[in-house]
Amino acid sequence: MPETATTSPAEAAPAAKDRALRLGIAGPVGTGKSSLIASVCRALSEELRLGVITNDIYTDEDARFLRSAGVLDPERIRPIETGACPHTAIRDDVTANLMAAEDIERDFAPLDVVLIESGGDNLTATFSPALVDAQIFVLDVAGGGDVARKGGPGIGRADLLVVNKTDLAPHVGVDVEQMVADATEAREGRAVLALSRTDEGSVSALRQWVLTVLAAHRAGEHIPQDPGPMAPHFHADEDHPDGGYVHSHA
Amino acid sequence: MLQSPTSAAGAAAQTVGLMLADSRLPSGGHVSSSGLEPALMAGMGRDQVEEYMLVRARTAALTDAGAAAVIRHGLLEAGQNESGQSSAELLTRTERAWAARTPSRAARQIASELGRGLLRLATSLWPDAAILRQLGTAPSRPVVMGAVAAHAQLEAEELVRLVVYDDAAAAAAALLKLDPGDPAEAMILVLQTCASVEDRVAGVAALTEPSDIPSSAAVQMEDWIEHHAHTTRRLFRA
Ligand SMILES: Nc1nc2c(ncn2[C@@H]2O[C@H](COP(=O)(O)OP(=O)(O)OP(=O)(O)O)[C@@H](O)[C@H]2O)c(=O)[nH]1
Numbered sequence: 001m002p003e004t005a006t007t008s009p010a011e012a013a014p015a016a017k018d019r020a021l022r023l024g025i026a027g028p029v030g031t032g033k034s035s036l037i038a039s040v041c042r043a044l045s046e047e048l049r050l051g052v053i054t055n056d057i058y059t060d061e062d063a064r065f066l067r068s069a070g071v072l073d074p075e076r077i078r079p080i081e082t083g084a085c086p087h088t089a090i091r092d093d094v095t096a097n098l099m100a101a102e103d104i105e106r107d108f109a110p111l112d113v114v115l116i117e118s119g120g121d122n123l124t125a126t127f128s129p130a131l132v133d134a135q136i137f138v139l140d141v142a143g144g145g146d147v148a149r150k151g152g153p154g155i156g157r158a159d160l161l162v163v164n165k166t167d168l169a170p171h172v173g174v175d176v177e178q179m180v181a182d183a184t185e186a187r188e189g190r191a192v193l194a195l196s197r198t199d200e201g202s203v204s205a206l207r208q209w210v211l212t213v214l215a216a217h218r219a220g221e222h223i224p225q226d227p228g229p230m231a232p233h234f235h236a237d238e239d240h241p242d243g244g245y246v247h248s249h250a
Numbered sequence: 251m252l253q254s255p256t257s258a259a260g261a262a263a264q265t266v267g268l269m270l271a272d273s274r275l276p277s278g279g280h281v282s283s284s285g286l287e288p289a290l291m292a293g294m295g296r297d298q299v300e301e302y303m304l305v306r307a308r309t310a311a312l313t314d315a316g317a318a319a320v321i322r323h324g325l326l327e328a329g330q331n332e333s334g335q336s337s338a339e340l341l342t343r344t345e346r347a348w349a350a351r352t353p354s355r356a357a358r359q360i361a362s363e364l365g366r367g368l369l370r371l372a373t374s375l376w377p378d379a380a381i382l383r384q385l386g387t388a389p390s391r392p393v394v395m396g397a398v399a400a401h402a403q404l405e406a407e408e409l410v411r412l413v414v415y416d417d418a419a420a421a422a423a424a425l426l427k428l429d430p431g432d433p434a435e436a437m438i439l440v441l442q443t444c445a446s447v448e449d450r451v452a453g454v455a456a457l458t459e460p461s462d463i464p465s466s467a468a469v470q471m472e473d474w475i476e477h478h479a480h481t482t483r484r485l486f487r488a
Pocket residue numbers: 028029030031032033034035036062119120164165166167168195196197198
């Protein structure tokens with residue numbers, strides 16, 4: 001029964017740069033993904049048209065949290081239930097998420113950014129580039145200072161690594177600067193941001209990062225990258241003579 | 251990153267059938283347990299899973315298979331007569347007949363979401379398939395299965411077995427997640443379930459009229475699915 005009106009999938013999809021930037025937020029359970037989305041909404045909802053999709057294993061808890069945060073029109077926050085396979089829904093079978101992204105982009109056209117929260121699964125879950133244009137991987141200081149150094153696909157190669165809840169660092173005995181330095185090294189220089197929702201400067205750096213990626217996306221200069229399913233490894237590569245070329249087998 | 255492949259044309263009908271039956275098919279199907287999780291959460295015993303699957307096969311699964319067969323037949327006929335009008339009418343009548351035999355709104359909702367996911371995949375595989383473009387916005391999964399079968403020239407009996415198998419296999423896979431036991435036992439359940447409706451395959455495959463779609467409904471099962479839609483802590487949508 002067609003209970004929801006939808007566009008025919010046969011209709012050609014717009015070029016990526018002409019639709020909203022789809023920004024994935026991944027990371028272990030409880031590191032602050034929903035809170036980060038709330039911060040982005042708070043910082044940008046005046047100037048950008050935003051939508052949010054949450055992935056939850058059991059319920060629509062994340063969506064409810066964000067709706068109750070009052071940072072965005074509740075209609076613009078949509079839950080997806082991933083069932084037993086939260087990993088699958090953002091990586092190998094992104095069908096439900098893609099349909100939700102297309103729906104929300106159509107219902108509130110035009111949108112600038114759609115934020116997609118992964119169903120907090122584990123350290124290795126990352127988004128498929130077929131679903132998101134860019135992704136943020138969120139760790140928190142409470143997980144310990146070593147996590148960033150240990151690496152993993154999201155930590156190593158998400159477009160941005162956030163070290164969250166820096167306000168808690170003194171309480172958990174973590175040296176934030178060291179953690180950021182370790183992460184930067186593990187990421188071979190890719191962006192790392194120390195964030196706390198109580199530190200305005202860090203939130204505005206996050207805001208600026210989103211705007212920069214959005215500008216690159218619109219200019220057609222941003223190419224979605226797959227952080228990969230596993231730890232990076234090196235191949236001698238003729239196209240990259242100055243050293244190995246980090247890649248992962250998709 | 252691989253080069254974008256350009257065409258899925260030329261696949262043998264049997265190959266398409268195998269692909270549709272593959273639980274790894276990326277069309278969003280992994281959220282369904284064919285009603286098994288709703289049943290177990292409602293208190294149905296582990297020892298009743300076998301019976302559950304047998305009942306499910308001759309009720310919901312045959313209803314789905316019948317709808318798929320009617321769609322397949324109708325779309326192939328319409329293709330021969332170039333009668334776009336009548337195929338639109340057939341689609342509507344079949345959707346309605348199927349919905350009338352699927353009383354749970356939650357069950358219809360999930361079938362429509364799964365149908366949309368499958369249609370999305372199918373239209374990407376066969377962008378030029380006129381048959382698929384007639385389906386409208388969110389057809390239910392059996393309707394899409396029927397249309398894909400028509401497009402891929404899958405035989406009606408193969409289609410009926412496919413729908414029954416797909417439903418049983420989803421339940422078995424869910425069983426292994428929800429209450430894991432010997433995996434071979436789960437596969438025995440699948441084969442046994444399919445075999446139990448084998449004598450109905452030819453009859454259902456021959457259906458051409460929406461009103462003839464099998465209408466045995468397992469009301470308790472539908473009620474469990476309806477109830478399940480309002481619970482939390484579930485691993486499957488239905
Ligand atoms: N101290 C502090 N706590 C934070 C911060 N950001 C989030 N939290 C808290 O961390 C807990 C988890 O935050 P969420 O935003 O729900 O985390 P999440 O990653 O979305 O969680 P899941 O979706 O369950 O995986 C909550 O209690 C938040 O209040 C922060 O910057 N500082």
